Amino acid sequence: MALVHADNFSIYGTNTALMLNGVYASVNQVSLATDPDGLSPGNVVHINSNNPGGVRFIMPSAQTTVGVAARIWAPNLNFGFNVRPAIAYRDSGGSTTTVLDFDTTGRIRLRSNAGTIATSTNPVITANGWYHIEAKIVCGAGATDSYEVRVEGITVMSVSAVNLQIDSVYQVEVGNPNFSGNDGSATDVYWKDLVIWDGTGTYNNDFLGSVLVTNLMPTSDISLNWTPSTGTVGWSILDNIPPVDTTYLSAPYNAGGPPFFPNPYVATLSDLPITATSVKGVITFVRAAKSDGGDGNLQVGIISDPAGTPTTALGADRPITVAQTYWRDVFEVDPDTAAPWLPAAVNAAQIQLNRTV
Numbered sequence: 001m002a003l004v005h006a007d008n009f010s011i012y013g014t015n016t017a018l019m020l021n022g023v024y025a026s027v028n029q030v031s032l033a034t035d036p037d038g039l040s041p042g043n044v045v046h047i048n049s050n051n052p053g054g055v056r057f058i059m060p061s062a063q064t065t066v067g068v069a070a071r072i073w074a075p076n077l078n079f080g081f082n083v084r085p086a087i088a089y090r091d092s093g094g095s096t097t098t099v100l101d102f103d104t105t106g107r108i109r110l111r112s113n114a115g116t117i118a119t120s121t122n123p124v125i126t127a128n129g130w131y132h133i134e135a136k137i138v139c140g141a142g143a144t145d146s147y148e149v150r151v152e153g154i155t156v157m158s159v160s161a162v163n164l165q166i167d168s169v170y171q172v173e174v175g176n177p178n179f180s181g182n183d184g185s186a187t188d189v190y191w192k193d194l195v196i197w198d199g200t201g202t203y204n205n206d207f208l209g210s211v212l213v214t215n216l217m218p219t220s221d222i223s224l225n226w227t228p229s230t231g232t233v234g235w236s237i238l239d240n241i242p243p244v245d246t247t248y249l250s251a252p253y254n255a256g257g258p259p260f261f262p263n264p265y266v267a268t269l270s271d272l273p274i275t276a277t278s279v280k281g282v283i284t285f286v287r288a289a290k291s292d293g294g295d296g297n298l299q300v301g302i303i304s305d306p307a308g309t310p311t312t313a314l315g316a317d318r319p320i321t322v323a324q325t326y327w328r329d330v331f332e333v334d335p336d337t338a339a340p341w342l343p344a345a346v347n348a349a350q351i352q353l354n355r356t357v
Contacts, residue, residue, distance in 0.1 A: 002201035003281040003332050005057060007194050008213035010042030011285060013242030019055065021287070022325035025171065029053025036073050036190050037130060042215075044073075044192040047085075047176045054088070054175020057196060062092065062168040065199025069134035069208060070174055073190040076127045077104050084109075085189040087135055089164075090171035097166040100135050100149060108149055108157055112165040117147075124151045132193070132210045139166050153209050172196060195280075203332050203340060204280055211280060216269040217241075222306075222350055223266040226251045235267045243287050245324050250291075251355035264354035266303065271347040279341035281332040284315060284351065289324045296320055297357035300329050303350040304336035311336040317356050 012018040014032045030053055033046035047053050059066070068087050079085070079102060086101035098112045106123035109116060125131045131151055138146045146160040174191050193213045197204050218235035226249040228234055237247045254260050272279070282302060290296030299317040303310050315329025334341045 001060070001198065001330060001332075002203055002205035003195075003197050003283070003330050004060060005194070005196040005328075006213045006281075006283050008042060008192050008215065009045050009194070010215055011241055011243075012043070014043060015242050018242060018326075021323070022327065023057075023285075024055050025058045026056040027053075028056075028175075030055060030175065033190070035192070036075070036128075042192075044190050045175070047189050047191075052176050054086075054173045055191070055194075056090075056171055056173040058171050059169060059196075059198070062170050063198040063200070064140055064168055065136070065138050065205075066169040066172065067134065067136045067195075067197040067199075067207065068172055068174070069132065069193070069195040069197075069211060070191050071130045071132050071193045072125065073130050074102075074125065074127055075188050077102070077106055077125075078187045079104050085176055085191075086174075087133070088173040088175075089137060089166055089169050090173065091166050092168070092170050094171065096173070098137070098164045100133075100147075108151075110147055110149075110157065110159065112163070114163065114165060117162055117164070118157055118159045120149070120156045122156070124156045130192075134207055134209075136207060137164065137166075137169065138199070139164050139168065141167060148207075150207060201332070208280055212273070212276075214272055214276070216272070216282075216346070218267040218351065219270050220268045221266075222268060223263065225263040226265040226353070227262075234265060238267065243324075245287075249353070251353075261355040264301070264352045266350050266352050268350055272343050276343045279343055279346050281330055282341060282346060282349070283331070284329045286327050286353065287324055288320050288327060288353075289322055290320050291322070293322065295357045297355065298327060299354045299356050300327070301352035301354065302331050302335070303352055304334050304345055305348065306350050307348065309336070312352060319357070 019027045031046045032043040084101035086099045088096045089098045106125045108120040110118045135149045143163040145164040149157040217239040221234045224234045284300045300315040301312045303312045313335035
């Protein structure tokens with residue numbers, strides 16, 4: 001895996017509690033607000049002034065190379081000394097050891113527990129504008145670490161042979177974290193289009209460039225093999241933002257089987273923006289639960305070229321729980337070509353939900 005996570009924070013509506021349903025480890029002093037640019041649809045993460053906090057994500061496994069990309073908006077640059085918009089890295093004990101933050105001139109600053117390591121030569125952000133920030137950390141033992149930051153694709157900081165005080169990245173946080181004491185003079189900050197990658201795999205293991213995270217929602221039923229809790233349509237149950245847990249599709253056990261479970265549910269998906277020129281990957285977010293403490297496995301798939309020669313890429317065949325949880329799978333390549341997705345192939349793809357146990 002190289003592409004680990006992507007989120008534009010729009011699927012939760014304004015309910016931050018949903019972000020803790022299998023996606024993030026903690027969501028502190030965060031709200032979900034309309035986009036401050038007044039033009040873009042959907043909600044974004046908003047951290048209020050004077051409230052250090054953020055959104056914390058657990059890496060699936062510890063990594064020595066991690067990339068974090070996101071867009072940041074600050075209504076002003078009245079940042080406090082210790083509470084600033086930042087990308088923070090945590091070790092195995094959960095301690096923040098290294099942060100990338102901003103000063104009151106809009107310059108980027110790289111800090112560790114040992115102090116400030118580097119500051120960008122020039123300001124890289126201004127007030128009231130979305131800026132795409134992408135940072136790559138390579139860490140190891142002692143003064144062998146390196147760090148590079150790009151803003152809108154342009155390198156604004158690059159350091160090597162430094163000690164970032166972290167041997168492996170276990171957790172990543174974006175927000176307004178309190179790194180070394182709250183001085184009580186933070187400012188509002190907004191985040192969206194969060195993408196996290198690592199240095200493994202064949203694709204997406206180095207700088208991705210300026211990317212947009214887009215939600216593709218179910219638009220029609222192709223195979224309504226599961227049972228709607230109400231009505232005769234499935235896709236309109238699954239496309240609710242925020243989700244409505246009282247309406248759902250079910251795949252009940254058939255004691256008279258085999259087959260013991262219905263065939264997979266299949267739906268079409270909405271298209272990418274017409275401006276999309278490439279696709280880094282497709283990540284499915286499926287909110288699901290089982291009805292009791294018995295067995296229940298869910299496997300999500302993406303069907304490529306359904307109108308031609310269908311090829312299905314399958315996610316993890318995983319046991320789910322009785323708590324409503326977001327289950328996620330990453331599909332970096334088109335299963336029909338074994339190469340990165342093309343926008344037309346994504347637009348034609350279908351999603352499949354299958355109960356296997």
